[in-house]
Structures are given as structure tokens and as C-alpha cells.
Amino acid sequence: MKILVPIKxxxxxxxxxxxKSDGSGIDLANVKMSVNPFDEIAVxxxxxxxxxxxxxxxVVVTIGPEKAQEQIRTAMAIGADRGILxxxxxxxxxxxxxxxxxxxxLKAIVEQESPDLVIMGKQSIDDDSNQTGQMLSALLGWAQGxxxxxxxxxxxxxxxxxxxxxxxxxxxxxxxxIVTTDLRLNVPRFAKLPDIMKAKKKELExxxxxxxxxxxxxxxxxxxxxxxxxxxxxxxxxxxxxxIDKLKNEAKVI
Amino acid sequence: xxxxxxxxxDNSSLKAATLNTVTAAAKIGGDIHILVxxxxxxxxxxxxxxxxxxxxxxxxxxxxxxxxxAEDVAPIIIDLAKGYSHVLAPATTFGKNVLPRAAxxxxxxxxxxxxxxxxxxxxxxxxxAGNAIATVKSSDDIKLITVRGTTFDAADATGGSASxxxxxxxxxxxxxxxxxxxxxKSERPELTAAKVVVSGGRGVGSAENFAIIxxxxxxxxxxxxxxxxxxxxxxxxxxxxxxxxxxxVAPDLYIAVGISGAIQHLAGxxxxxxxxxxxxxxxxxxxxxxxYGLVADLFDVVPELEGKL
Ligand SMILES: Cc1cc2nc3c(=O)[nH]c(=O)nc-3n(C[C@H](O)[C@H](O)[C@H](O)COP(=O)(O)OP(=O)(O)OC[C@H]3O[C@@H](n4cnc5c(N)ncnc54)[C@H](O)[C@@H]3O)c2cc1C
Ligand SMILES: Nc1ncnc2c1ncn2[C@@H]1O[C@H](COP(=O)(O)O)[C@@H](O)[C@H]1O
Numbered sequence: 001m002k003i004l005v006p007i008k009x010x011x012x013x014x015x016x017x018x019x020k021s022d023g024s025g026i027d028l029a030n031v032k033m034s035v036n037p038f039d040e041i042a043v044x045x046x047x048x049x050x051x052x053x054x055x056x057x058x059v060v061v062t063i064g065p066e067k068a069q070e071q072i073r074t075a076m077a078i079g080a081d082r083g084i085l086x087x088x089x090x091x092x093x094x095x096x097x098x099x100x101x102x103x104x105x106l107k108a109i110v111e112q113e114s115p116d117l118v119i120m121g122k123q124s125i126d127d128d129s130n131q132t133g134q135m136l137s138a139l140l141g142w143a144q145g146x147x148x149x150x151x152x153x154x155x156x157x158x159x160x161x162x163x164x165x166x167x168x169x170x171x172x173x174x175x176x177x178i179v180t181t182d183l184r185l186n187v188p189r190f191a192k193l194p195d196i197m198k199a200k201k202k203e204l205e206x207x208x209x210x211x212x213x214x215x216x217x218x219x220x221x222x223x224x225x226x227x228x229x230x231x232x233x234x235x236x237x238x239x240x241x242x243x244i245d246k247l248k249n250e251a252k253v254i
Numbered sequence: 255x256x257x258x259x260x261x262x263x264d265n266s267s268l269k270a271a272t273l274n275t276v277t278a279a280a281k282i283g284g285d286i287h288i289l290v291x292x293x294x295x296x297x298x299x300x301x302x303x304x305x306x307x308x309x310x311x312x313x314x315x316x317x318x319x320x321x322x323x324a325e326d327v328a329p330i331i332i333d334l335a336k337g338y339s340h341v342l343a344p345a346t347t348f349g350k351n352v353l354p355r356a357a358x359x360x361x362x363x364x365x366x367x368x369x370x371x372x373x374x375x376x377x378x379x380x381x382x383a384g385n386a387i388a389t390v391k392s393s394d395d396i397k398l399i400t401v402r403g404t405t406f407d408a409a410d411a412t413g414g415s416a417s418x419x420x421x422x423x424x425x426x427x428x429x430x431x432x433x434x435x436x437x438x439k440s441e442r443p444e445l446t447a448a449k450v451v452v453s454g455g456r457g458v459g460s461a462e463n464f465a466i467i468x469x470x471x472x473x474x475x476x477x478x479x480x481x482x483x484x485x486x487x488x489x490x491x492x493x494x495x496x497x498x499x500x501x502x503v504a505p506d507l508y509i510a511v512g513i514s515g516a517i518q519h520l521a522g523x524x525x526x527x528x529x530x531x532x533x534x535x536x537x538x539x540x541x542x543x544x545x546y547g548l549v550a551d552l553f554d555v556v557p558e559l560e561g562k563l
Contacts, residue, residue, distance in 0.1 A: 016517055017382045026386055038499075094381060094388055099354070100363045123499060128381055129366045130350050134324065135358035143325055143429035146351050149492065159433065163492045164347040165446075165501070170433040171323065177429075183482060183499065184492060219363035223376060223389040231524055234545035236536075240558045243530065246546055251528045253450075253507040254474065254563065 003046040004115035005060045006106055007039035007075055008092065009068040010126045023224045025094050035071045038121025041181040044188040045151060046119050047079030054153050057081050061109055063102055064092050069204060076199035077191035083204040084109065088216065093126040095222035101214055103135035108212035110140060115176065122147050122180040133180035143173035149184040255284030255374065258334060260343040260352065263290060263298035270447045271344035273411060274403035276305055279342050281371040285309050289334065291327050293320035299418050306410035311418045318426035325427040328355035333423055335360055335396050345400035357398040364398045365390060369405040383498040383521040403446055404504035404525060438491050442477050450476030450507045453496055456483035457512020457552055464489050467511055470560045479503060481513045497522035512552050515540025532556065
């Protein structure tokens, strides 16, 4: 089974981002960038399937700037075999390459690479869209197992346990299919130095959006990006009695 | 303009988030129709017809729609969408699963998780874990949108008298089959709609210890939530997680117990009216947004608080 893993270069989850003063977007200058955490989980899951003898090859793909090669190398250090960067200078967080355009590009890549399974993140932590996997699945006419916390592969049958609002749901899909990851699927490994060195030698192909003929013109224009309403800290109370008094008589919520 | 709202329901009743989505539709303005797709879903369709402001219910009742799998529901939305200016679904795991599948086929860039309607084509949505708010204007002919329930009041579930029309074009995709569900059972109010939420974090320490959080929630008639760390550690089920990638809540009172206040957690609760934090570390970031902070050991003060209420 061949697995394709789309990953995204995003601001590191530890960074508290700042809105640009002109309201045009987020200030990403000199900010630490990483693999979107859900995508790291996707790479790890693919590598585990390979280690279990269920997958033969893992190809990672990203649409992003030249520097997104760093994220491909990170995925390779975890165990991906090969990488494709679709290089673009258009921003990939807001007002640039949108989930629909990403899904269309991924569709073209799926048609060239013919994977049996695509594992990707449920959500990117910058645009928080939670769309691309479902869109890709629709464009390909494949089944989708979203928000996955457990994946069992048995030949071309996938048993997917999904985290839903009411608890858990298990569905059965026939490959080829799309699986999107949730936090409980696995804990990605830390790449060891020899793996990081090995990753540098793996094949990384650089492509242009025009190779796939997808129009990246955004459908949503950014009118403004602003700070959320600030919530100022309140007071510290010395004990439980004071807390109860405040909640009853000041906040009037109990 | 007419707007189609995709109902979230369990065949017999509507989920609360559907009513918040109707309010968002009313803010856009126009005729509001509701799609109820399910199996033996007459009761849910009647409930939808009674919602104030709804003029038509489209009922797609078929055996294969029992579990409302995305592969089966999306084609119905795709078929119906051409008659509408907007299609709205709640930003729940149901809506998030289904709507993008329809959007892609309709060649539309979905707008996820809106928190306000500025005009018929312009909406606000949080990005970067709520650390920024983007105002976006859509150029698509049909706008597909998911709606964050906590920022729109629930529409009145009564007072409407919409007509109910049958949709008969639904056919099974055969792509995916339902195997089983393990749903959390609780007598407590639903997390996203509760007036009071008491959440526990890693500091609570174990599944057994979570009983003190539950007791406090029960005393206040509230729901129980958790941080990701508490869910990952197996103290509580996944559907308790509040945050950027879990549920968003905005109760009148949110009590965070043994939770440090990571950005990702704050994203799911910082719109609560009153926030109380109980943490033994006086520098925990949660205190920066709490209205009332109590620096103490939770194992002392949570039982005391529960006892004194
Ligand atoms: C992609 C991604 C998505 C995420 N999504 C979410 C999300 O949706 N929701 C979410 O919550 N997190 C999310 N996280 C995780 C988040 O970054 C934090 O790791 C998590 O919120 C920490 O949980 P916590 O506050 O319970 O644990 P900790 O940060 O470990 O804090 C525990 C707190 O308990 C206090 N404590 C310990 N013992 C006691 C005691 N006896 N009495 C009083 N206080 C005590 C400590 O002082 C500490 O402040 C996400 C992370 C990533 C990378
Ligand atoms: N620019 C991109 N390149 C490759 N994969 C992407 C890109 N953007 C999004 N994805 C994938 O789609 C998932 C969901 O992203 P989103 O729909 O933006 O929340 C991510 O977790 C990635 O797996």
C-alpha cells in the first residue's frame, strides 16, 4: 500500500501570534515555523503502517514557500520516503492558497502518484479551516474517515474510529480513501540524529503550481485581520468564601 | 435570497446547534429552509418545521441515511444548493465532516466557523486559535458556511409552521459503512449549551479524582469539560475536550480547575461570561484571563466549594 501524506508549514503551536498593525494579516517575520501538529501525527501513522509491513512507500507533499523544504525534511526524518514541494510565493495562511485550491492540487498529485491511502491533518492550526481532507475526498469521489483516533488496516479495508461530538464512531471504508487525524491517533516520535542525517539524502522534487494547472486565485478576500477582544485579568480571591461571595453578589452567576 | 440550513439531529429531535445556525441565517436575511436528512426522521422534521422563521423543511428520509454519513448526505446538499444563495451548517463534528464535501463539488470555498455576519457576503471568523479575527468577503455564487454556535443565540424552537416537502433523490454512495458508535451518556446538560461548565486539567491527576470535578458541576447544574492533557491521559472521554481543536463553549460561568491556560485551551472558553481559575501555580497563564483566581490546591478547595454552595 502506498500512502500520500499532505503536510503544511505553519507557525509553531507554542507561538502567540501578533496581528500586523495595518490589519492585513499576521506578522510571521522571524517566527518559528513547524509541521502542522496534525500532519506530524499523519506522518507518524503512515510510518507505523510501514513498520507493520502494511505500507510500502510514504510520499509527503506540501504546497508552500521554498522554505517548506524544512518541513518535508522533518517528515522524512520521521520516516517518509520521498517528498514533493509545490513551490509558491503566495501566502498559505490567509488570503492566499485556500483549502479548495490545495485540494485541487492534491487531487492532481493523487492522480499522478496513485496512492491507496491519503492520511492528512484534520485541521491546520493557522487558518483553522478543517476542510481540505473532506474536499479532496469529494473531488476524488473517495470515502473519508475524518477526525480519526484509531486506524486499522486490513487489506483494502480500513476501520476508522472517529472522534465526534457525542463520543466515538467507527466506520468501515474501502481503500483508496482519505483519513484525517485527530490528536489521540498517536504520539509522533522525536527524530534521532541519524534519521535527520538520512533524511537529507532522500528525494525531494520541486514543482510549480502550473505543473498542476490549478488556479490559486482566492475566493475569499481578506477585508481585515484584527485582534480579538481583549479579556483583562480580574482579581485573585484569598479563599473559597470570598469566591462564593463574589460569584453570588458581584458576578451574580450562582 | 434563500438560505438552506443543514439540520443536525438524531432523527427524533434537533440538536441545539441547529437553532443557533438558524439565527445566523436570519442575520443574513431571506427565506430560510431546513434540510433534515435521516431515517424515520418525521419527528425531527416536525421539530424543524416548528422553528420560528423557517418557511420550508426538506425531508430526505431513506434507510441509508440513518447515520448521516458525509458520503451520503453531501450529494443531497450538492443537488439542492443550486436553488440557494447560502448553505449553512453548524460548526460541529457533523457539519465539519459534511459541508466541505459539498463545497468542493460545488467549486466553492467554504467559510468555516463564522462568529458574525457583516453582510450577505462578508463574515468574521477566528483564525490562529482565536488570536486573530479575520473578516472575509466571499466571491462565490453560493456561499457555504459553518456557524459557531456560541456566538449566535438559539432561534425560538416554537412559533413556526413551515411546510414539509419530501426529497426523494437520495441514493447510497456505497463508499463508507457505519460499524458502531460509543456515545457518552450523561444526565448533565450538553457541554456547548450549558450555562455552567466545570473543566478539569492535568492537575486533577486521575480518572478517579475527576469525581470531585463532576460533583461540583452537578451542584451547579453544569456540564463537565476538560483540557487536552486530561483527555490524552485518559481521565475523561474525548468529547469533553474544550479548545481550538475540541469544543467551543461560552457559558455564564466557566470554572477551570488544574488547567494551566495554554493558547489552545483558551481558544475554546475565553468567551465565557465569568471565568474562575483554581490553580496552585500563581503564575499560571489562566489567571491572566480569569475574573476570579484562587491560588490553592484543588484537592482542598474544590470539595470545600462544593460543600459550601
Ligand atoms: C495541535 C494542538 C491542538 C491542541 N488542542 C487543544 C485543545 O483543543 N484543548 C486543550 O485544552 N488543549 C489543546 N492542546 C494542548 C495545549 O497546548 C496544552 O498542552 C493543554 O491545554 C494543557 O492542559 P492542562 O492545562 O490540563 O495541563 P498542564 O499545562 O500540564 O497544566 C496543569 C496545571 O495544573 C496545575 N495543578 C497541578 N496540580 C494541582 C493541584 N493539586 N491543585 C491546583 N492546581 C494544580 C498546575 O499548576 C498546572 O498549571 C493542543 C495542542 C496542540 C499541539
Ligand atoms: N498548503 C498545504 N500543503 C499541503 N497540505 C495541506 C496544505 N494546507 C492544508 N493541508 C492539509 O490539509 C489539512 C487540513 O487543513 P485545513 O483544511 O487548512 O484546516 C492539513 O492538516 C494538511 O494535511
